[in-house]
Amino acid sequence: MPYTADKPGSTPDPEALRARIPGWGADLDPADRPAFPREQPGIETGAHWELPPQQAGASGRERSIEHERVTPVFGTAQPLHGISGRIRRFAYDRFSEGQTAHWLLLVAGDRVDAVTAHVTSLFSKRPDDPITESGVAGEIAHHPIASRVGRGRIDLKHAWLDPILVIGPWVVASVLAIKLVRAVFLPASKRGK
Amino acid sequence: MKAMTYRGPYKLRVEEKPDPKIEHPNDAIVRVELAAICGSDLHLYHGMMPDTRVGHTFGHEFIGRVEQVGSSVQNLSVGDRVMVPFNIFCGSCFFCSRGLFSNCHNVNANATAVGGIYGYSHTAGGYDGGQAELVRVPFADVGPAVIPDGVNPEDALLLTDAFSTGYFGAQLADIVEGDTAVVFGAGPIGLAAARSCWLMGAGRVIVVDYLDYRLRKAEEFAHAETINFGQVNDIVLELKKQTGGLGADVVVEAVGAEADGHIMQHVTAAKLKLQGGSPVALNWAIDSVRKGGTISVMGAYGPLFSAVKFGDAMNKGVTMRMNQAPVKRQWPRLLEHIAAGHIKPSEMITHRIPLEHIAEGYHIFSSKLDDIIKPVITVA
Numbered sequence: 001m002p003y004t005a006d007k008p009g010s011t012p013d014p015e016a017l018r019a020r021i022p023g024w025g026a027d028l029d030p031a032d033r034p035a036f037p038r039e040q041p042g043i044e045t046g047a048h049w050e051l052p053p054q055q056a057g058a059s060g061r062e063r064s065i066e067h068e069r070v071t072p073v074f075g076t077a078q079p080l081h082g083i084s085g086r087i088r089r090f091a092y093d094r095f096s097e098g099q100t101a102h103w104l105l106l107v108a109g110d111r112v113d114a115v116t117a118h119v120t121s122l123f124s125k126r127p128d129d130p131i132t133e134s135g136v137a138g139e140i141a142h143h144p145i146a147s148r149v150g151r152g153r154i155d156l157k158h159a160w161l162d163p164i165l166v167i168g169p170w171v172v173a174s175v176l177a178i179k180l181v182r183a184v185f186l187p188a189s190k191r192g193k
Numbered sequence: 194m195k196a197m198t199y200r201g202p203y204k205l206r207v208e209e210k211p212d213p214k215i216e217h218p219n220d221a222i223v224r225v226e227l228a229a230i231c232g233s234d235l236h237l238y239h240g241m242m243p244d245t246r247v248g249h250t251f252g253h254e255f256i257g258r259v260e261q262v263g264s265s266v267q268n269l270s271v272g273d274r275v276m277v278p279f280n281i282f283c284g285s286c287f288f289c290s291r292g293l294f295s296n297c298h299n300v301n302a303n304a305t306a307v308g309g310i311y312g313y314s315h316t317a318g319g320y321d322g323g324q325a326e327l328v329r330v331p332f333a334d335v336g337p338a339v340i341p342d343g344v345n346p347e348d349a350l351l352l353t354d355a356f357s358t359g360y361f362g363a364q365l366a367d368i369v370e371g372d373t374a375v376v377f378g379a380g381p382i383g384l385a386a387a388r389s390c391w392l393m394g395a396g397r398v399i400v401v402d403y404l405d406y407r408l409r410k411a412e413e414f415a416h417a418e419t420i421n422f423g424q425v426n427d428i429v430l431e432l433k434k435q436t437g438g439l440g441a442d443v444v445v446e447a448v449g450a451e452a453d454g455h456i457m458q459h460v461t462a463a464k465l466k467l468q469g470g471s472p473v474a475l476n477w478a479i480d481s482v483r484k485g486g487t488i489s490v491m492g493a494y495g496p497l498f499s500a501v502k503f504g505d506a507m508n509k510g511v512t513m514r515m516n517q518a519p520v521k522r523q524w525p526r527l528l529e530h531i532a533a534g535h536i537k538p539s540e541m542i543t544h545r546i547p548l549e550h551i552a553e554g555y556h557i558f559s560s561k562l563d564d565i566i567k568p569v570i571t572v573a
Binding site: 003005008009011012014017020021023024025026027028030033034035036038039040041042043045046047049050051052053055056057058061062063064066067070071073074075076077078084088092097098100103104106107109110111112113115117118121126128129130132133134135136137138139142143144147148149152153154155157158161162165166167168185 | 204206216217240243244245246247263271283284285291293298301302304319321331367370392394397403405410424439454460462464498522526530554557560565
């Protein structure tokens with residue numbers, strides 16, 4: 001087909017659209033849209049400070065090394081602790097946000113955090129409960145079969161693969177860890193047995 | 194107080210936590226009435242966002258009543274019923290003073306690339322979120338707003354992120370009258386974006402997803418044409434056919450890190466976490482927008498790299514715009530639209546779940562059971 005300067009297809013009729021769609025065209029003018037222009041100098045925010053007062057407790061808090069100091073306000077939700085805290089501290093102290101190592105270390109810290117929390121919970125008054133904490137009981141009364149089967153859900157095509165992908169890296173890591181321990185602590189003469 | 198707490202990927206529970214306290218003179222403590230689970234909370238739940246710590250309380254969409262205020266708070270009083278934007282922002286830094294509230298430089302010690310977000314891991318500042326009875330709200334004079342009389346609380350709740358973000362996505366698409374808009378994703382953000390494209394004068398709105406019940410919602414709620422990409426061989430080719438071979442004028446990507454549709458991207462991104470997110474939807478957006486068109490990215494991605502088809506984007510002269518939505522800038526206009534009957538965000542809500550059953554709510558949402566689109570957590 002030849003390509004012309006005109007847009008293919010029929011041009012929509014604004015009146016028909018206005019009749020069919022509530023509010024059609026109410027924000028037609030790009031210059032009248034709320035976030036236009038993207039940067040709007042002097043915008044009123046409600047702030048009555050030039051620089052916010054510094055929140056107490058900043059000493060020792062982890063921060064991105066791209067910041068010159070801990071920000072005036074910061075979250076205090078879960079302070080660093082334990083082995084995962086050491087991993088995360090290293091990630092923050094050593095690598096900028098531009099370094100892949102920064103983020104991969106933080107992901108590693110997350111996994112260590114989850115495992116240690118689970119193990120620790122076994123010695124607590126409230127151990128982790130895979131039934132209630134996974135929410136799997138929500139399957140009951142929420143159409144688990146009808147929601148999945150016969151609806152062409154493409155995510156079902158790889159559902160069989162997902163447990164392997166989730167568990168597989170842990171199995172591989174465990175095997176490697178065992179081999180490493182054996183290499184370090186067992187004499188060479190006994191390693192093959 | 195009772196709060197949802199993260200226990201590791203795919204695990205959470207409700208437990209007693211210490212009540213939050215005023216830690217800065219401009220803090221407020223808000224007693225939560227309604228919260229919501231956002232699709233981006235699922236990225237945390239699935240372990241995709243770095244530095245998501247055990248014990249963290251998620252939830253960046255919530256409304257409630259002010260219970261306590263710090264010594265410098267002037268604009269809010271105890272007892273005010275407020276909606277709280279998902280962004281935490283100071284109002285005075287380089288970025289805030291230009292209206293880039295989601296890019297505030299004074300609230301996230303853990304990163305410079307992203308601002309502060311309630312309940313969104315320590316990558317977004319390490320603030321506990323609103324899926325709890327109480328929440329600390331920093332910069333109470335800047336972020337929250339009193340919910341106007343007559344505004345439905347559930348409508349207000351959806352202005353704290355979902356609808357405002359969808360509306361912002363349509364804004365960033367730079368729609369001009371008669372444009373053909375394609376929206377990838379029929380979750381709450383995609384639905385809101387599709388609905389908002391009409392407000393900005395779109396001539397056609399096409400929503401793409403693979404879940405038939407979400408596409409039905411896109412037809413009813415957003416008056417959109419729909420395509421189930423699981424039922425066509427090649428979604429990009431299908432969109433080209435439907436747009437006279439040129440492609441869409443604008444595309445809104447409302448899918449993000451766990452996009453389905455390509456098995457290798459699913460493996461490397463969603464499961465092995467070797468990418469900041471599966472770029473399937475982003476790449477489809479690049480492929481299906483017309484040359485010189487605009488792509489607006491509202492999908493949430495992690496900070497790692499993702500394998501994006503940037504060469505095609507460059508060769509096509511595509512404009513790509515994106516940001517976390519500065520939702521408070523949208524509120525005055527969106528409240529006008531609600532009052533005028535142009536939109537009713539709460540029509541997206543499908544499930545109301547008590548806080549005590551939130552683990553089941555996450556599972557239902559994550560597994561897409563029971564035709565779920567938007568779950569709301571009832572706290573008070």
